[in-house]
Amino acid sequence: MAPGAARRAHAGVSSLPHFEDFYADKLRGSLGVTDAESVLDLRGANRPTAEASLNEMLERSRFGKGKTVAVRLDPPPEGGGETLFQPTGRLLLDAKRKGLVDRLQTLPAGDGLGFYVALSGKVARSGE
Template identity: 80%
Template sequence: MPHFDEFYADKLRGSLGVTDAEAVLDLRGAKRATAEASLKDMLERSRFGKSKVVAVRLDSPPEGGGETLFQPIGRLLLDAKRRGLIERLQTLPAQDGLGFYVSLAGKPQRSPA
């Protein structure tokens, strides 16, 4: 987009990242069990609070390839989305590194009876 700064062009393209999030769950350097427990804790606590946006950051693959937390954490997030705990889920833009942009649904609003 030649008429926009790259920052605004990214906004129009929909690449929401770490700077757009209200909080960051940094799982870089965490072992799989610790990362999964931290994510599950965040999802559980989100059920009782207001909705918010979180950037979940993960380690990049090691040189020469190897496993990352991207797939197991992604599966947990997709399951939470199916259960209605997450309203929006997308990957972080390339400049932010590996991770997810997550909009937590928060506590459901009760309608007046």
């Protein structure tokens, strides 16, 4: 299913015939959990476990086709406190700089805390 198709189906939104899907999705709002091909749920995970899971996801993506992943995180504890949002964001931003991630954005507020990530996948070599 194309990114945004699930959101359109759930929201009952009619198609926007004058826009390509990518731009129509931008008008409809951020891509979220229902738009991702898979979900990496890090709610309840500690920082070392979360970082290991993210690194494994990024490493595996280097050998397969690109895909989209919603990374879900715990909200801040009541009264404030540390979350995995900043360390996760930094790790994913670094992966984007290295070319492992094509697209990185926060999840819409209704989906909770986290990121929508489009993994680049295996890079085709010029000889293939």
